[in-house]
Amino acid sequence: MSNLQQEIQALKKSRNAVILAHTYQPSEVQDIADYVGDSYGLSVEANRTGADLIVFCGVQFMAETASILNPARKVILAEPDAGCPMADMIEADELRKLKSQYPDHLVMCYVNSTAEIKAESDVCCTSSNAVKIAGKLPEERGIIFVPDKHLGSFVQEKTGRKMVFWDGFCPIHQKINPDMINRARTDYPDAVLLIHPEAPAECRKLCDHVLSTGEMCSFVKTSDHNQYVIATEKGLLHTLKKQNPEKQFIALSDNLICPNMKKGSLLSVKKALEGSGGEVISVPADIAQRASFSLKNMLEMSR
Numbered sequence: 001m002s003n004l005q006q007e008i009q010a011l012k013k014s015r016n017a018v019i020l021a022h023t024y025q026p027s028e029v030q031d032i033a034d035y036v037g038d039s040y041g042l043s044v045e046a047n048r049t050g051a052d053l054i055v056f057c058g059v060q061f062m063a064e065t066a067s068i069l070n071p072a073r074k075v076i077l078a079e080p081d082a083g084c085p086m087a088d089m090i091e092a093d094e095l096r097k098l099k100s101q102y103p104d105h106l107v108m109c110y111v112n113s114t115a116e117i118k119a120e121s122d123v124c125c126t127s128s129n130a131v132k133i134a135g136k137l138p139e140e141r142g143i144i145f146v147p148d149k150h151l152g153s154f155v156q157e158k159t160g161r162k163m164v165f166w167d168g169f170c171p172i173h174q175k176i177n178p179d180m181i182n183r184a185r186t187d188y189p190d191a192v193l194l195i196h197p198e199a200p201a202e203c204r205k206l207c208d209h210v211l212s213t214g215e216m217c218s219f220v221k222t223s224d225h226n227q228y229v230i231a232t233e234k235g236l237l238h239t240l241k242k243q244n245p246e247k248q249f250i251a252l253s254d255n256l257i258c259p260n261m262k263k264g265s266l267l268s269v270k271k272a273l274e275g276s277g278g279e280v281i282s283v284p285a286d287i288a289q290r291a292s293f294s295l296k297n298m299l300e301m302s303r
């Protein structure tokens with residue numbers, strides 16, 4: 001263990017802190033974290049931790065979610081400049097306008113959204129539970145889905161629900177195109193192709209399974225196949241290789257890298273624990289209260 005890793009472990013103990021990291025974080029950050037997971041796993045973990053301090057290694061909306069679910073705990077986002085372009089593609093005013101156009105619709109927001117958007121929504125979802133949650137909403141109501149049009153279209157394909165989408169997308173998954181998939185099929189004819197639902201529909205239909213990052217991890221653990229092409233942010237390959245050292249993983253493209261997720265480093269984790277870096281997350285109380293309603297609805301409905 002390096003000196004920096006040892007310092008982080010000591011600081012974590014002395015501050016009764018927990019380090020939560022997304023699977024798209026750099027390998028060194030994943031390796032020091034207490035819990036590594038997708039947005040859903042991280043929300044559940046943030047909801048049940050007994051630590052005094054949560055150091056979040058991910059992007060802004062994830063740390064906000066942890067803070068909303070844990071109003072009594074201090075949450076620090078290790079890299080304060082790490083945002084999510086998709087979350088920033090819709091503002092609360094725009095959602096309010098959409099709601100006024102579809103007054104009989106319920107609003108379902110992907111967890112990759114700001115606290116203000118969650119506060120305007122009836123229920124949140126992650127890519128792991130979106131289909132399940134949409135299926136539980138009253139059938140007679142339409143669904144406004146924000147901000148990711150691709151995850152929204154995936155939910156509609158699976159549930160047949162009447163839905164209205166916002167024109168948002170993840171710029172990383174948006175880079176995936178059918179040529180990449182076809183090339184991977186030719187280069188790795190024996191591999192299983194796994195793709196994230198944030199990818200465009202024309203790419204999803206060319207793959208073997210459409211899965212969230214958490215679902216990809218579970219699938220690979222129990223699958224008999226030895227080789228996988230992974231069509232999502234490249235950081236997941238570290239998690240998959242660590243969990244399945246005997247299996248082979250190929251990134252669909254070396255360009256599927258989220259620059260915001262890659263801002264994380266061991267130094268920023270150490271500074272956050274010391275109190276000399278990172279951003280203490282503070283969500284205004286009225287927004288946090290309304291946003292917690294949609295987040296808790298999600299946790300309840302995904303059981």
Ligand code: SF4
Nearest residue numbers: 084085086170172258
């Ligand atoms: S991978 Fe996409 S959705 Fe995730 S944080 Fe980066 S930009 Fe946002």
